[in-house]
Amino acid sequence: MSALRFGPGILARHEALARFTQDEGRLTRTYLTAKHREAGETVMAWMREAGMEAGFDAMGNLVGRYAGATADAPVLMTGSHMDTVVDAGKYDGSFGILSPIACVADLHARGKRLPHAIEVVAFGDEEGVRFGATLLGSRAMAGRFDPKALEAKDKDGITLREAIRDFGGDPDAIPTLKRDPAKVAAFVETHIEQGPVLLDEGLAVGVVTAISGCTRVRARVTGVAGHAGTVPMPLRQDALAAAAEMTLAVETYCCARADRIVGTVGKLAVDGEGAINVIPGGVNFTVDVRSPDDAERRAAAEAIRADCEDIAESRGVALAWDAFFELQSAPCDPRLMTLMGECIARAGVKVRTLPSGAGHDAMEMARLVPAAMLFVRCGAGGVSHNPAETLDERDADIATAVLLDFLERFQPSGARR
Numbered sequence: 001m002s003a004l005r006f007g008p009g010i011l012a013r014h015e016a017l018a019r020f021t022q023d024e025g026r027l028t029r030t031y032l033t034a035k036h037r038e039a040g041e042t043v044m045a046w047m048r049e050a051g052m053e054a055g056f057d058a059m060g061n062l063v064g065r066y067a068g069a070t071a072d073a074p075v076l077m078t079g080s081h082m083d084t085v086v087d088a089g090k091y092d093g094s095f096g097i098l099s100p101i102a103c104v105a106d107l108h109a110r111g112k113r114l115p116h117a118i119e120v121v122a123f124g125d126e127e128g129v130r131f132g133a134t135l136l137g138s139r140a141m142a143g144r145f146d147p148k149a150l151e152a153k154d155k156d157g158i159t160l161r162e163a164i165r166d167f168g169g170d171p172d173a174i175p176t177l178k179r180d181p182a183k184v185a186a187f188v189e190t191h192i193e194q195g196p197v198l199l200d201e202g203l204a205v206g207v208v209t210a211i212s213g214c215t216r217v218r219a220r221v222t223g224v225a226g227h228a229g230t231v232p233m234p235l236r237q238d239a240l241a242a243a244a245e246m247t248l249a250v251e252t253y254c255c256a257r258a259d260r261i262v263g264t265v266g267k268l269a270v271d272g273e274g275a276i277n278v279i280p281g282g283v284n285f286t287v288d289v290r291s292p293d294d295a296e297r298r299a300a301a302e303a304i305r306a307d308c309e310d311i312a313e314s315r316g317v318a319l320a321w322d323a324f325f326e327l328q329s330a331p332c333d334p335r336l337m338t339l340m341g342e343c344i345a346r347a348g349v350k351v352r353t354l355p356s357g358a359g360h361d362a363m364e365m366a367r368l369v370p371a372a373m374l375f376v377r378c379g380a381g382g383v384s385h386n387p388a389e390t391l392d393e394r395d396a397d398i399a400t401a402v403l404l405d406f407l408e409r410f411q412p413s414g415a416r417r
């Protein structure tokens with residue numbers, strides 16, 4: 001017999017939700033598919049059971065609303081995403097929907113209304129698997145949806161515009177989804193950490209300080225291909241050996257600043273897949289640099305580029321460097337972080353702050369209104385985007401109790417009890 005208030009019920013709902021999958025034998029649920037609708041209808045029923053009005057909006061986000069004490073009460077928004085990556089875990093996104101529904105159900109059971117309304121949003125698309133553009137739902141609510149995205153096609157040639165219509169939505173109404181920051185007091189998201197920090201420190205939850213910004217680079221090293229047996233070592237211009245040294249340069253730079261910067265070479269390919277008896281003539285690789293501090297991230301990207309250029313010069317190879325993507329960081333709101341920390345302390349957990357290296361819907365919402373995030377520990381070494389993702393029912397319980405405390409203690413005016 002468990003004494004836990006929320007954990008077991010929430011974990012059971014994660015199991016139920018994971019059954020809505022478009023792939024046999026694994027969890028894959030992408031935006032605007034039949035399984036998205038079925039999963040959404042199930043969550044909608046849970047929202048209504050918890051005392052909320054609920055429905056899909058014009059682009060397939062599911063929105064549940066628990067009215068405040070007065071009709072004109074400001075809104076405290078919370079939520080996360082319904083969609084998953086291919087062969088996903090059960091908790092990424094879903095926890096940020098199911099934990100607030102459990103909180104609202106608790107308020108409803110007590111007949112309690114707050115000075116603010118609560119809206120729980122199950123965003124349709126965060127992962128970007130189907131149309132290749134991420135954070136579509138939260139971007140629309142933040143008023144940053146780019147209408148050009150409507151022409152993006154999935155692998156079957158269906159455009160986002162068509163998919164929204166087929167789902168019963170209205171692509172032309174997307175601009176109306178933008179929220180009025182005068183009416184929305186804040187946005188708060190609960191999410192599994194997707195990393196090993198809380199696990200490593202034995203903490204159930206943590207407060208997010210900022211969602212890291214990101215610089216992404218496509219690099220190409222061009223050397224000279226040659227026979228593996230005949231070209232003497234000093235005369236080689238080996239593109240792979242150069243790219244390997246550059247990969248280590250990325251690691252060395254970031255390791256020296258490991259508390260603030262992370263950097264990854266995630267793809268590295270020798271032209272034509274290479275051959276065992278050929279000195280590699282060309283290599284393409286990628287660099288991904290992230291930091292909660294934009295100035296540090298930009299400085300890091302420049303310094304890494306300079307290091308790679310030095311390596312190219314000393315090895316007699318050419319380097320092409322295309323920093324093709326940049327995303328600014330989204331700092332969390334200090335007042336909300338303080339309140340979240342107080343709620344964590346009241347739950348008896350040491351208050352640990354940490355940045356989020358992964359992108360989240362809160363990143364877009366933070367561009368519109370003050371935002372906060374609560375991380376909950378994930379097990380199995382912190383693995384995520386993988387069926388091995390785990391969430392302990394005691395951790396789910398603590399995180400939900402902290403969120404409920406936060407929802408109840410939140411003061412829209414800015415004054416705190």
Ligand SMILES: [Zn+2]
Pocket residue numbers: 081092093126191360
């Ligand atoms: Zn997520």
